[in-house]
Amino acid sequence: MKEFIAILKNEIIKTIKRPRSFIGFGIIAFICLMLQSAFYHDGKEILSFVTGQLENVFNVEGKVLNGNLICFIVLQTLIVQMPLLVALVTGDLVSGETANGTIRFLLTRPASRTKIVLAKWIAGLFYTLLLLIVLGFFALFVSHWIFGDGDLMALNSEGLTIISADDITWRWGYAFLIAFLSLSVVASLANMLSCIMDNSITPIVTVMAIIIVFTIIGMFDLPSFDIIKPFLFTTHMISWKSLFEDPIPFHDIWFSIAVLIVHIVLFISISIFYFNRKDINS
Amino acid sequence: MQKLLSILFLFVSFQALAGDDPKLLVRELNKKFNQISDYKADLFMEFNIPGVKMKNLKGKVVFKKPNKFKIKAKGIFFLPKQNPMQNMSEMLIDTNSYTSIISGYEIVEGKNCAIVNIIPLKAQDELILGKFWIDIKNPLVYKSQITTKNNGTIETKSIYGSNLKYALPDKIIVKVEINKVKVPKMMSVDLNKKSKPKTGIESKETGSIQLNFSNYTINAHLKDAEFVD
Secondary structure, three states: OHHHHHHHHHHHHHHHHOHHHHHHHHHHHHHHHHHHHHHHHHHHHHHHHHHHHHHOOEEEEOOOOOHHHHHHHHHHHHHHHHHHHHHHHHOOOOHHHHHHOHHHHHHOOOOOHHHHHHHHHHHHHHHHHHHHHHHHHHHHHHHHHHHOOOOEEEEEOOEEEEEOHHHOHHHHHHHHHHHHHHHHHHHHHHHHHHHHOOOOHHHHHHHHHHHHHHHHHHHOOOHHHHHHHHHOHHHHHOHHHHHHOOOOOHHHHHHHHHHHHHHHHHHHHHHHHHHHHOOOOO | OHHHHHHHHHHHHHHHHHHHOHHHHHHHHHHHHHOOOEEEEEEEEEEEEOOEEOOOEEEEEEEEOOOEEEEEEOOOEEEEOOOHHHHHHHHHHOHHHEEEEEEEEEEEOOEEEEEEEEEEOOOOOOEEEEEEEEEOOOOOEEEEEEEEOOOEEEEEEEEEOOOHHHOOEEEEEEEEEEOOOOOOHHHHOOOOOOOOOOOOOOOOEEEEEEEEEEEEEEOOOOOHHHHOO
16 A cells, blocks of 8 residues: 555655646636636626617616636536646556656566556546645635635526525535536546557547547537437536526436446456556567 | 485595596696605616626615615616616606696506506607506506607516505516517527527517515615615
8 A cells, every 4th residue: 555655645745746747736726817807897798689689678786797607617628628737647657658668667677557447547546636725725716716605697598597695605615516427437438548659648638539529428418319318428518507497406416426436437347357467568 | 324425425526526637637736746855765677688697686776865765786687777666756746847648548457457658848858758547546657668769768667565655666677678689699699509590570579677675664764875886
């Protein structure tokens, strides 16, 4: 165990210290600040696309443009891009070392290959968690600091759901947990491809391609796509949004969580299985 | 006996007159409105707006003559553009600014109501037509239908309790015609949700807001600070 912790520590330091890891943090900070700035200046105008339908008849009372709404918008915007940032780092955790030849040195250590893959996978998850913490800081705390607190007017295709400010903190907590689970699927997939492939770019590009293709399939309301949609992990990656519905479809959320966990277990199992049988030639 | 008959005759005549004369009905109603210089009450709002899911909300309502009116509640809520509590008295109070006619009679909430139509005399008025169902026996507005230039038509139904003499309702149900609120898919980012098939021309749906008033405090000399957020 001590040995595993040492490897894990080493992998975490290696992952975090890489320049590309900071690209993710930078992009998240930049996008958050950019959206916050846009909403600060033109928020009412942007929101009028939605509230305008009501404002012909009703006066909308209360503070609609608040930290909770901005966080909701930032989160739903970034959740499509975040997997790409995760893949950028986790996609070459193994293949990068294979391509560089440093994997040989790593394998000379007494730790088993399973432990090494697991350490790399956990390091990837740690990076994913850090990304989400950065996102949470900017999207939730900075937005609250700039725009203040208030009820959330959650936007979904069915319409609007107004959630009281008193009833929202726990929803954010669980939303970030589900978001972490969703991104962990991406990290696991990237790790698996990284174990299978021998150069550092291909797994990253493959993960990105898979996410783009799955997202496109999810976007179209075609009967032939409807059959496969429930099996695509991207379908379940935005299940955090269901926490902001009324009533909350807990059954659907649990199903999505189960699907995401199954994907993670499957991907990490394949990673271990493949890496244990892999010939290291480089 | 003769005296009693005379009083009875006068009372019946007044009822008959009031029932036929919209101005008399409105005047009697205005007398009730005029007794109020200010009021404060607890408010419980229930919302049923197509495409909007929200919980019921508690708040407070404050009014002070001539036209200070505020609903104080925590959070986001919706109120009709035409405030039924304020508009009704404001619209009816200046009897020289409109023509009124009785267009019929209808039983509303078990009361025999005259349907008083109010047509503004000035063309530039925001109001196009106001229809008020006013009880003939005890002039109170039980139902109204107000059509304005900018905000369409809203319908209200009032239920009275212990504040009949001030014409202050315990409950007002406001009904409006509205298109169901829709959020563009790109804004909602519900990429995986199935769009509902469009059913040709989209008809308007009826939304309603129910305002329940309780614990009225009337003529308590409210301070202006009550109207500040």
